[in-house]
Amino acid sequence: xxxxxxxxxxxxxxxxxxxxxxxxxxxxxxxxxxxxxxxxxxxxxxxxxxxxxxxxxxxxxxxxxxxxxxxxxxxxxxxxxxxxxxxxxxxxxxxxxxxxxxxxxxxxxxxxxxxxxxxxxxxxxxxxxxxxxxxxxxxxxxxxxxxxxxxxxxxxxxxxxxxxxxxxxxxxxxxxxxxxxxxxxxxxxxxxxxxxxxxxxxxxxxxxxxxxxxxxxxxxxxxxxxxxxxxxxxxxxxxxxxxxxxxxxxxxxxxxxxxxxxxxxxxxxxxxxxxxxxxxxxxxxxxxxxxxxxxxxxxxxxxxxxxxxxxxxx
Amino acid sequence: xxxxxxxxxxxxxxxxxxxxxxxxxxxxxxxxxxxxxxxxxxxxxxxxxxxxxxxxxxxxxxxxxxxxxxxxxxxxxxxxxxxxxxxxxxxxxxxxxxxxxxxxxxxxxxxxxxxxxxxxxxxxxxxxxxxxxxxxxxxxxxxxxxxxxxxxxxxxxxxxxxxxxxxxxxxxxxxxxxxxxxxxxxxxxxxxxxxxxxxxxxxxxxxxxxxxxxxxxxxxxxxxxxxxxxxxxxxxxxxxxxxxxxxxxxxxxxxxxxxxxxxxxxxxxxxxxxxxxxxxxxxxxxxxxxxxxxxxxxxxxxxxxxxxxx
Numbered sequence: 001x002x003x004x005x006x007x008x009x010x011x012x013x014x015x016x017x018x019x020x021x022x023x024x025x026x027x028x029x030x031x032x033x034x035x036x037x038x039x040x041x042x043x044x045x046x047x048x049x050x051x052x053x054x055x056x057x058x059x060x061x062x063x064x065x066x067x068x069x070x071x072x073x074x075x076x077x078x079x080x081x082x083x084x085x086x087x088x089x090x091x092x093x094x095x096x097x098x099x100x101x102x103x104x105x106x107x108x109x110x111x112x113x114x115x116x117x118x119x120x121x122x123x124x125x126x127x128x129x130x131x132x133x134x135x136x137x138x139x140x141x142x143x144x145x146x147x148x149x150x151x152x153x154x155x156x157x158x159x160x161x162x163x164x165x166x167x168x169x170x171x172x173x174x175x176x177x178x179x180x181x182x183x184x185x186x187x188x189x190x191x192x193x194x195x196x197x198x199x200x201x202x203x204x205x206x207x208x209x210x211x212x213x214x215x216x217x218x219x220x221x222x223x224x225x226x227x228x229x230x231x232x233x234x235x236x237x238x239x240x241x242x243x244x245x246x247x248x249x250x251x252x253x254x255x256x257x258x259x260x261x262x263x264x265x266x267x268x269x270x271x272x273x274x275x276x277x278x279x280x281x282x283x284x285x286x287x288x289x290x291x292x293x294x295x296x297x298x299x300x301x302x303x304x305x306x307x308x309x310x311x312x313x314x
Numbered sequence: 315x316x317x318x319x320x321x322x323x324x325x326x327x328x329x330x331x332x333x334x335x336x337x338x339x340x341x342x343x344x345x346x347x348x349x350x351x352x353x354x355x356x357x358x359x360x361x362x363x364x365x366x367x368x369x370x371x372x373x374x375x376x377x378x379x380x381x382x383x384x385x386x387x388x389x390x391x392x393x394x395x396x397x398x399x400x401x402x403x404x405x406x407x408x409x410x411x412x413x414x415x416x417x418x419x420x421x422x423x424x425x426x427x428x429x430x431x432x433x434x435x436x437x438x439x440x441x442x443x444x445x446x447x448x449x450x451x452x453x454x455x456x457x458x459x460x461x462x463x464x465x466x467x468x469x470x471x472x473x474x475x476x477x478x479x480x481x482x483x484x485x486x487x488x489x490x491x492x493x494x495x496x497x498x499x500x501x502x503x504x505x506x507x508x509x510x511x512x513x514x515x516x517x518x519x520x521x522x523x524x525x526x527x528x529x530x531x532x533x534x535x536x537x538x539x540x541x542x543x544x545x546x547x548x549x550x551x552x553x554x555x556x557x558x559x560x561x562x563x564x565x566x567x568x569x570x571x572x573x574x575x576x577x578x579x580x581x582x583x584x585x586x587x588x589x590x591x592x593x594x595x596x597x598x599x600x601x602x603x604x605x606x607x608x609x610x611x612x613x614x615x616x617x618x619x620x621x622x623x624x
Binding site for chain 2: 133289292
């Protein structure tokens with residue numbers, strides 16, 4: 001174990017956490033780790049995986065994105081109101097929805113990097129702006145086109161033995177891993193995360209990197225919105241609300257340091273799966289909602305105590 | 315010191331600007347000045363947020379953040395409404411303090427980042443609240459309501475004054491100085507003998523106490539409880555602290571700024587209401603207000619720095 005790099009060890013911890021939850025689940029609830037049940041969990045975890053991908057990129061440079069819920073919700077509503085359920089309009093709708101995400105992310109990035117607004121404030125404000133725009137423009141989802149369904153090819157993402165949605169998630173995984181470990185951009189991200197000043201002095205365009213990361217986060221939130229509306233068929237208001245804290249939790253359970261500069265997407269995949277496995281298990285055990293909330297919090301605390309502690313002082 | 319003054323005064327400037335906007339919008343809409351009833355209802359609806367914002371600002375002053383305020387408020391609202399008796403109010407305050415102390419223990423001695431600790435405990439406290447009060451309901455003794463948020467006389471003003479006075483005393487105590495010391499530079503503070511862990515523990519416990527107070531006032535104004543009552547306070551308390559000019563890096567700002575921020579945020583909602591803006595757009599303006607207020611602070615800082623250097 002001691003030969004492993006700290007980064008690899010963090011991924012291993014995260015994977016071990018997932019395995020432990022699945023194992024406990026399988027022991028207490030036969031069939032919990034069967035393929036059909038795993039497939040459902042993977043699909044549900046993929047939504048968290050998408051938002052957590054964006055959240056992770058931002059957390060890697062010591063930031064945070066609190067605008068995820070309503071970017072996600074806004075993109076989901078843009079998708080259905082643009083596509084109107086017609087297959088021919090699906091490409092335009094997808095591009096528009098992702099564009100909304102990119103635009104909001106860009107706004108966040110510019111606010112944080114150029115205007116010097118703290119990330120918490122900028123993205124919190126942006127979340128409010130998006131919430132207001134989404135509610136106002138859709139008139140609380142009472143507009144004529146708001147009742148539309150997602151186009152059928154999108155809904156096909158979730159059928160079959162190996163849903164296309166999972167392949168999409170795998171694609172996101174490959175993209176994130178290549179981007180962060182094999183490209184110059186990736187090295188710059190970690191450099192900024194470890195020490196922005198040192199990165200700046202060694203020639204990294206810190207502001208450019210920051211803006212790019214926030215833009216990516218917006219796009220990933222929009223992607224999750226598209227996937228969720230394809231899964232559910234229709235958008236709802238408050239669709240994204242659970243994903244704010246869920247994305248942060250997945251990132252941290254996945255071994256990414258909240259202070260920035262450390263972590264890999266493989267860990268975040270494990271983190272997303274762990275969280276969903278815990279929730280699914282508690283639901284399968286018919287634990288009432290209050291119990292689920294309490295146990296969910298305790299599990300996160302336990303994981304944090306296991307490998308999320310900061311170094312001792314002095 | 316000048317930096318502190320500038321940041322604090324920004325919160326007051328924002329409050330003054332929103333108060334003027336409120337008066338203008340109100341009088342132009344209704345053709346008369348706000349009555350004492352309007353002021354009283356603003357005061358009573360703001361009080362819970364004011365208390366949460368004070369607690370949040372203490373935590374932010376040490377460089378932390380407390381997301382669990384939503385859970386503590388919910389839990390305390392649930393207990394207050396479910397028991398609906400005066401002696402239980404003491405229990406509620408103790409309960410809130412204990413919840414906060416739990417956060418403090420994990421943050422200070424468990425060395426887990428505040429945002430993560432309070433994220434996890436938020437879930438736990440929300441669960442407990444739901445256990446205590448599964449469906450919205452409950453009540454509060456009328457005597458408590460008369461003392462805390464009397465709809466006829468401004469008793470709330472007294473409580474607001476007490477909160478402000480409490481802060482003014484606190485910041486002049488040794489503990490108050492230590493809060494700023496830990497927030498400015500924790501390792502330096504440690505090096506000169508400040509027990510940083512103990513200070514943090516107390517700060518989180520105080521935040522829990524403030525959330526419990528907020529819960530009691532919340533039930534007193536709404537006369538009923540809801541296990542989800544605390545959720546909005548997470549983001550609004552952070553927003554109040556930010557608008558009030560408390561720096562997220564810690565060590566700069568004042569709880570009074572956060573109080574001003576909390577009142578300003580509540581006024582914005584009233585302004586939107588009287589301006590006849592569709593309530594669906596409410597959060598759009600709140601979000602813009604938040605970002606613009608902070609941008610103004612940044613610009614003011616730049617101008618001040620330029621003037622000093624020239």
